[in-house]
Amino acid sequence: MAINFSETLRKIANRPSGCETTPKSETGKTLPYRGAAQGNHVPEPVRDGVSVSDAAKKMEEARPGEDNTGIYRQAAALARGLLGRDLREKENDIHELSALLNKMIGFLRRGGEDIIAATFEGAVGNEDYLASHSVNTCVYSIIMGLARGYDDESMEALALSALFHDVGMVYYMDLVNKPRRLVPAECEEIKQHTTKGFELLRLAGDILPKEAPYAALGHHERADGTGYPNGAESGAIDEITSIVGLADVYEAMSHSRGYRAGLAPYNAVKEIISCKSSYEYALLKILIERIGMFPPGSIVKLNNNRVAEVIKLNSQNPTRPVVRMLYDSDGRAIRRPELLDLASNFGTYILSGDC
Numbered sequence: 068m069a070i071n072f073s074e075t076l077r078k079i080a081n082r083p084s085g086c087e088t089t090p091k092s093e094t095g096k097t098l099p100y101r102g103a104a105q106g107n108h109v110p111e112p113v114r115d116g117v118s119v120s121d122a123a124k125k126m127e128e129a130r131p132g133e134d135n136t137g138i139y140r141q142a143a144a145l146a147r148g149l150l151g152r153d154l155r156e157k158e159n160d161i162h163e164l165s166a167l168l169n170k171m172i173g174f175l176r177r178g179g180e181d182i183i184a185a186t187f188e189g190a191v192g193n194e195d196y197l198a199s200h201s202v203n204t205c206v207y208s209i210i211m212g213l214a215r216g217y218d219d220e221s222m223e224a225l226a227l228s229a230l231f232h233d234v235g236m237v238y239y240m241d242l243v244n245k246p247r248r249l250v251p252a253e254c255e256e257i258k259q260h261t262t263k264g265f266e267l268l269r270l271a272g273d274i275l276p277k278e279a280p281y282a283a284l285g286h287h288e289r290a291d292g293t294g295y296p297n298g299a300e301s302g303a304i305d306e307i308t309s310i311v312g313l314a315d316v317y318e319a320m321s322h323s324r325g326y327r328a329g330l331a332p333y334n335a336v337k338e339i340i341s342c343k344s345s346y347e348y349a350l351l352k353i354l355i356e357r358i359g360m361f362p363p364g365s366i367v368k369l370n371n372n373r374v375a376e377v378i379k380l381n382s383q384n385p386t387r388p389v390v391r392m393l394y395d396s397d398g399r400a401i402r403r404p405e406l407l408d409l410a411s412n413f414g415t416y417i418l419s420g421d422c
Contacts (some may be wrong), residue, residue: 135174139185139202142167142230146198150234154271161227161274168205168226169219175209180379182206184364187321187332196243197236200318205229207314207358214353215306224276229311231279232286235264246325261287261296278307286312289345301347313339313350317359333360333420356382361420363388368419372396381410386417 145164149157174182186203208229212222236243239257249257264283268275285308288294290301294312304312320335330338336359343351357380361367365377367390375390387409392401409415 135179135181136185138167138171138174139182139206142171142205143195143198143202146201146230147195150197150201150231151237152267154234154267154274158274164230165223165227168209168230169223171206172209172213172219172222172226175206176213178379180363183210183358183362186318187362187364196324197233197240200322201230201233203318203322204232204311204314207317207354208310210357211310211314211350211353212307214357215310215349221307224278225307225310227276228279228282228307229314231264231268231275232282232311232315233260233264234267235260235262235283237267238263244325248326258287258295261285278305281305282308282311284308286315288312290347291344293345306347306350309347309350313346313354317354321359331421332362332365336360356385360385361388361417365420366393367417368421370416370418374398375407378406381408384410 142164145160145167149160149164151157154161171179171182183206186206205226209222209226212225217225236257239260242249242253242257245253261284265280268280268283271279284296285294285299285304288297288299288304288308289312290304290309292298292300317335317339320338321329321332323329329335336355339346339351339354339359361377361380363377363380366374367377368374369390373392373396374394375392377388378391379389381388389406389408389410392405392407395401407415409417
């Protein structure tokens with residue numbers, strides 16, 4: 068059966084407000100979720116439903132000549148050195164990071180599918196957990212901010228707030244690195260990372276945007292008041308904090324940790340939708356359309372039993388991205404790149420996103 072996006076949105080709008088699902092965060096604690104028309108042209112040869120020139124264009128857009136993933140790696144390297152307790156001594160590095168994030172914003176504004184794909188290919192070892200989680204959350208936050216129409220100043224504030232949202236975890240890395248789920252007492256202890264992060268970022272002064280301490284403090288707050296540390300509700304949570312919070316939980320659920328495997332992105336989105344009252348609807352819709360269901364780099368199975376890689380999103384129809392065929396219906400590797408725009412080929416659809 069094809070994945071029904073209309074049904075997905077209906078669930079967001081109509082599900083009762085009670086939330087029974089209690090997914091686990093990156094630390095093992097139980098989380099209460101928070102919340103132009105084309106001109107005429109001469110017909111061209113087609114292959115698998117995509118014209119030759121369109122296929123080339125889509126591939127070029129999805130795999131630009133410049134190695135955009137280098138920006139991701141540079142940001143992760145800088146984050147490893149910056150996520151600590153002495154931010155006032157790292158002002159020059161923070162300025163370097165800010166310039167790099169502005170460059171990343173530019174690439175993501177133009178598409179940046181390879182950067183999104185890189186977030187699912189990063190290191191997940193204990194020593195890199197905080198850096199990779201922070202940069203991934205930053206990437207997803209940037210995408211949501213762009214969709215909300217933020218200006219350059221607000222985008223920079225959002226990006227830096229997202230990058231430093233979990234800085235308070237530096238006090239609890241012994242708990243983060245445990246190869247098991249945390250017991251209740253440990254869960255309560257690690258919740259203090261929000262207030263610790265707020266204090267660290269406030270002490271950093273004006274080298275970071277004024278929004279950053281509040282994103283650190285409130286990224287586990289939820290629109291329905293079920294979050295922590297203050298149980299704030301929708302009207303009391305600023306939008307940057309809400310964006311970072313949603314990006315944070317999506318990242319945590321869709322990535323592996325030492326004690327458990329991550330969910331496939333589509334399943335992570337389904338879990339989040341099951342607690343729709345904990346999130347702002349506008350942000351949840353952006354997550355589904357721009358990032359979450361089948362992000363670039365996802366390996367999917369089609370209804371014709373072929374296996375493909377998602378290379379470009381379709382925000383107007385998130386269940387029908389552009390894919391590149393990897394294996395035929397008999398499991399044989401396809402040597403020549405074959406592209407298929409599922410939005411233009413309704414007979415073919417994604418059967419499973421769990422490959």
